[in-house]
Amino acid sequence: MHFITFSLIACCSLALGWANEWGYPDLDNNQDEPFPKWGGLCDSGKKQSPINLHVKGSLKGEFDPLKFANYDEHQKNLKMVNNGHSIQLSGFDHELTLSGGALLHDYVVEQIHMHWWSEHTINDIRYPLEVHIVHRNTIYPNMTMAANFKDGIVVIGVLYHVSNTRNEAIGSIIKSLGAVKAYDSMNKPTLVADSLAVDDLVPSVESYFTYAGSLTTPTCAEAVTWIVLTETFPVTLDQVNEFKEIEYEEGKQLHNNYRELQSENNRAVVLVEMPxxxxxxxxxxxxxxxxxxxxxxxxxxxxx
Ligand SMILES: [Zn+2]
Structure with a gap:
């Protein structure tokens, strides 16, 4: 009994510690600032994310097409929150379901968030923005449960490349960013003013890298099937700079929120190409x- 009580306290104080304390180096101010250790599986795991994805060395894969349900529905009640680590969208009017490909179950979208610069690199090249569409396996009732199983979570990663062309969908998100940028509004959700369909954030899905990895934030649970699309969308640097202005502490801006690259550890990275x-x-x-x-x-x- 005492042991159980102790374990619960240890678990939850650790979780609270993570929620309050983990963070990223400010690479805009000091390029040499090391990435902090986040503890637990983040340090000891062998299937961690992100990784460098490279065409050479990937395994060729062919699967049935990925199937998307309701991704084209315009969301009218989407909420945006500055959680101190990213900008996150949730509150979908319709259940968005992903299936097909190499997936053996149906997965529903739980939330979408962004990283600036990208977390994954492709052929050693980093991109200015990476959007993560986080899905939960419908056989598990919530994300906490799903994070305990290797088939629990699917994340679609979409990389954006630098362009002179403003990205309209990212622009819709930025339009509501002013309401959540300040530290005072951290963790206070606001309605996304523009109606947005999730597939506005997704280019072609016929070609992608897929591998078994982890969440890129604590607890770094190794429950994620990654699907990183090879086609990228344009975004301007001015647009990305808007995200860099969100505060995670009074007067402190979140200049970057990507995790450093992790060891591949001989994992299979499968490249699925367009027909x-x-x-x-x-x-x-x-x-x-x-x-x-x-x-x-x-x-x-x-x-x-
Ligand atoms: Zn992410």
Missing amino acids: EDRSGAAGLTASVSLILTLVLVGGQKFLL
Whole structure:
């Protein structure tokens, strides 16, 4: 009995400690400031995220297409919060369900948040923004439970590249940022003024890296199937700089909120490519026209 009581206190005080104290180095002020140790699995885990994703060394994969339900529905009651570590969106009117691909279950969107700069790198290149769409396996009742199982959580990672073109969907989020930027409004949710559909934040989903990893914030639970899309969306540096102005302490701005790269530890990273990419010479014209189309609509396609 005493042991159980002690364990509960140890667990919860540790959790509170994390909630209040963990953070990121301010790399805008000092590039050499080390990333702090967050403790627990964050330090001892062997399947941690993020990692560098590289085309060379990935395993080729082919799966059924990913299936998205309700991602195109415009959300009217989306809430935004500055939680001191990121900007997070939740409160979806419709249940957004992800299935298919290599997934054996249905997953629902719990929340969306961003990291500036990106957490994952691709071929050693870092991007200015990474959006995480966090999904829970519907066989588990909540995120706390889901975080205990290796099939508990799926996160879709979307990378954004620097461009002169303002990103409209990110612009919609930024429009409401003023209400949550200040330290006084931390942890106080505000309504996102513009109606936004989640698929406005998602480029093509036909080509992606997938691997088994972790949450990139404490508790760093190794419960995440990562799906990092290879197509990226444009964003301007001015837009990213808006996120850098949110406060996590009185007068202190969150200049960056990405975790340092973790060891791959010989994990399998699977690269799923668009069907056009494996079509050979006969499909070359189609591939070229597809790439041109993507360039024309402002997307950037990796030439693998
Ligand atoms: Zn994240």
